[in-house]
Amino acid sequence: MFQIRIHGRGGQGVVTAAELLxxxxxxxxxxxQAFPSFGSERMGAPVVSFCRIDSKEIRxxxxxLEPDALIVQDxxxxxxVDVFHGLKDGGYLLVNTNKSFGELHLDSVVAKLPAGHxxxxxxxxxxLKHIGRxxxxxxxxxxxxxxxxxxxxxxxxxxxxxxxxxKIGDANVAAATEAHNAVAAAxxxxxx
Amino acid sequence: MLKQIEGSYAMAEAIxxxxxxxxxxxxxxPQTHIVEGIGELVRExxxxxxxxxxVESEFAALSVAxxxxxxxxxxxxxxxxxxLLFMAEAVYNAAGLGLPIVMTLGNRAIGAPINIWNDHSDAxxxxxxxxxxLFAETNQEAVDLHIQAFRLxxxxxxxxxxxVDGFILTHAVERIEIPSQEDVDAFxxxxxxxxxxxxxxxxxxxxxxxxxxxxxxxxxxxYKQQQALSLLPKFAAEYEARFGRAAGGLLRTYKADDAELLxxxxxxxxxxxxxxxxxxxxxxxxxxxxxLVSYRPFPTAALRAALxxxxxxxxxxxxxxxxxxxxxxxxxxxxxxxxxxxPRVHSVVAGLGGRPITRAALHRVFRxxxxxxxEATHFLDLNERIVAAEIHRTRKKRRSGPTAxxxxxxxxxxxxxxxxx
Numbered sequence: 001m002f003q004i005r006i007h008g009r010g011g012q013g014v015v016t017a018a019e020l021l022x023x024x025x026x027x028x029x030x031x032x033q034a035f036p037s038f039g040s041e042r043m044g045a046p047v048v049s050f051c052r053i054d055s056k057e058i059r060x061x062x063x064x065l066e067p068d069a070l071i072v073q074d075x076x077x078x079x080x081v082d083v084f085h086g087l088k089d090g091g092y093l094l095v096n097t098n099k100s101f102g103e104l105h106l107d108s109v110v111a112k113l114p115a116g117h118x119x120x121x122x123x124x125x126x127x128l129k130h131i132g133r134x135x136x137x138x139x140x141x142x143x144x145x146x147x148x149x150x151x152x153x154x155x156x157x158x159x160x161x162x163x164x165x166x167k168i169g170d171a172n173v174a175a176a177t178e179a180h181n182a183v184a185a186a187x188x189x190x191x192x
Numbered sequence: 193m194l195k196q197i198e199g200s201y202a203m204a205e206a207i208x209x210x211x212x213x214x215x216x217x218x219x220x221x222p223q224t225h226i227v228e229g230i231g232e233l234v235r236e237x238x239x240x241x242x243x244x245x246x247v248e249s250e251f252a253a254l255s256v257a258x259x260x261x262x263x264x265x266x267x268x269x270x271x272x273x274x275x276l277l278f279m280a281e282a283v284y285n286a287a288g289l290g291l292p293i294v295m296t297l298g299n300r301a302i303g304a305p306i307n308i309w310n311d312h313s314d315a316x317x318x319x320x321x322x323x324x325x326l327f328a329e330t331n332q333e334a335v336d337l338h339i340q341a342f343r344l345x346x347x348x349x350x351x352x353x354x355x356v357d358g359f360i361l362t363h364a365v366e367r368i369e370i371p372s373q374e375d376v377d378a379f380x381x382x383x384x385x386x387x388x389x390x391x392x393x394x395x396x397x398x399x400x401x402x403x404x405x406x407x408x409x410x411x412x413x414x415y416k417q418q419q420a421l422s423l424l425p426k427f428a429a430e431y432e433a434r435f436g437r438a439a440g441g442l443l444r445t446y447k448a449d450d451a452e453l454l455x456x457x458x459x460x461x462x463x464x465x466x467x468x469x470x471x472x473x474x475x476x477x478x479x480x481x482x483x484l485v486s487y488r489p490f491p492t493a494a495l496r497a498a499l500x501x502x503x504x505x506x507x508x509x510x511x512x513x514x515x516x517x518x519x520x521x522x523x524x525x526x527x528x529x530x531x532x533x534x535p536r537v538h539s540v541v542a543g544l545g546g547r548p549i550t551r552a553a554l555h556r557v558f559r560x561x562x563x564x565x566x567e568a569t570h571f572l573d574l575n576e577r578i579v580a581a582e583i584h585r586t587r588k589k590r591r592s593g594p595t596a597x598x599x600x601x602x603x604x605x606x607x608x609x610x611x612x613x
Contacts, residue, residue: 019198019365026196026367034365059330059463061360079611105611107515 008073011139018049023159096123130175142176146183197333204229206335214260216245220275222358223298249591250275254282261291262452264388273300293343309546314512320538327458336439357460372437417489442491454502517569542572
């Protein structure tokens with residue numbers, strides 16, 4: 001079972017991101033479970049959502065306590081909540097920021113993770129460019145597909161199109177694709 | 193059709209497949225998405241010949257359902273928590289009048305203190321109102337139970353509450369098979385009421401009944417629920433034959449055959465318990481599970497048979513009656529009454545107000561039940577230090593202030609999070 005925890009703020013599409021990820025996994029014939037952290041969500045407040053992906057039925061109903069991957073949609077959260085709680089050794093970290101891990105004072109944390117498992121993506125900038133709104137979730141899912149290989153980009157695109165038909169879907173897929181390609185290129189450079 | 197869909201919307205689709213003629217509900221978290229979904233299906237014309245009635249309160253919602261049902265319509269409503277309390281008088285009336293209304297209860301805690309999260313306090317508050325109460329383990333079962341609920345309700349002319357864990361199920365997006373209209377139509381015949389308000393054949397429903405007949409009317413309610421004990425397994429078997437999926441019935445067992453320790457639970461926590469049992473079985477611990485689907489009627493004989501060979505029974509429940517303990521544990525105790533050699537019953541109250549029930553905590557409490565059993569009720573993951581501090585405070589000072597606010601303040605002052613550097 002692969003478990004993902006998504007941290008963001010109300011209005012950034014944190015819950016939608018987990019749902020879209022579960023649909024992408026479903027499209028690939030995987031079992032998937034997406035659920036929010038059930039707070040009284042409001043704009044700007046820290047929000048958490050979860051997604052589990054497995055090849056067999058998922059029965060577990062506890063929150064994701066030991067994630068295999070963390071998606072952080074808002075880098076200001078590192079100062080507000082214990083984002084890294086329970087992150088597995090060898091886990092993945094994907095952060096929406098135009099800064100480096102060093103500039104975010106996360107060097108000691110990322111040093112514990114495998115080199116190819118950490119990446120930053122300017123997802124908000126990509127969202128503004130393609131969608132015209134600061135909603136980073138689609139771009140982050142594209143990046144997530146490239147980083148972990150848990151789902152494919154075309155499944156993410158299909159999930160986005162199902163939820164958002166028409167132009168909005170196209171714009172989100174464009175953001176996801178650019179983020180995906182940037183992360184895939186960075187991974188090739190890391191490997192080399 | 194197999195879909196990756198939110199539990200609430202899957203239930204909305206399943207309820208629409210049952211062709212309700214009147215749906216009336218008042219929104220309350222976490223039930224809202226279910227009735228929103230049905231409202232949308234009515235508006236889009238996908239649920240034909242159905243009137244969606246907006247009402248001003250939960251009391252009105254069930255009152256309208258009562259009127260609609262008495263007039264011969266298949267009627268549905270849904271609520272949660274305080275909403276169920278607000279309709280309480282009508283809840284008893286629907287059952288007492290014998291009207292086959294189906295209601296979804298998106299299980300949520302009851303305040304004060306106000307809390308929107310999941311537990312079973314709301315279902316337990318109406319456990320004695322005369323409704324049948326079925327608990328869904330998964331969203332798939334929630335879909336399947338609604339279809340069976342209409343059949344059962346109308347067969348017996350008695351209302352059914354389908355209890356679905358708020359948020360944990362209602363807001364989870366997962367893989368759910370939505371049945372076909374043809375299969376649902378074949379399983380669920382059109383509503384043929386045993387009593388109906390019809391101007392062509394006038395009757396009155398809801399007469400004043402004095403001491404000469406009240407006991408008999410009540411007894412017949414009980415008699416109907418006893419009949420449900422055989423109808424539930426019958427409908428579940430029929431359902432499985434048609435839909436290819438086991439759902440409903442009185443109870444289910446998991447790895448129970450040779451189990452010395454048996455867990456009893458209702459609702460979505462059964463999934464986490466099964467994963468925990470698999471881990472403990474890998475350590476050669478003989479542990480199994482009895483998942484209760486029907487809480488009302490209470491399957492006393494079936495449960496007694498399922499538990500008969502265990503040494504220890506751990507009841508995990510998301511509710512408790514202040515002053516006595518877990519309602520389910522008390523009912524389990526009653527099922528084991530007068531057995532020559534009865535298993536020991538250990539009562540655990542867990543998951544109140546949305547506190548997660550984790551595998552780690554379940555491992556601990558299952559082991560403790562055998563090695564170091566406790567008296568009365570064990571509160572899983574209770575923060576004993578915070579409780580002790582508050583008790584100490586209230587003893588020191590007469591005007592100690594509001595308990596909930598005191599505890600929140602203390603928790604905030606102890607928050608130890610330091611950002612990474």
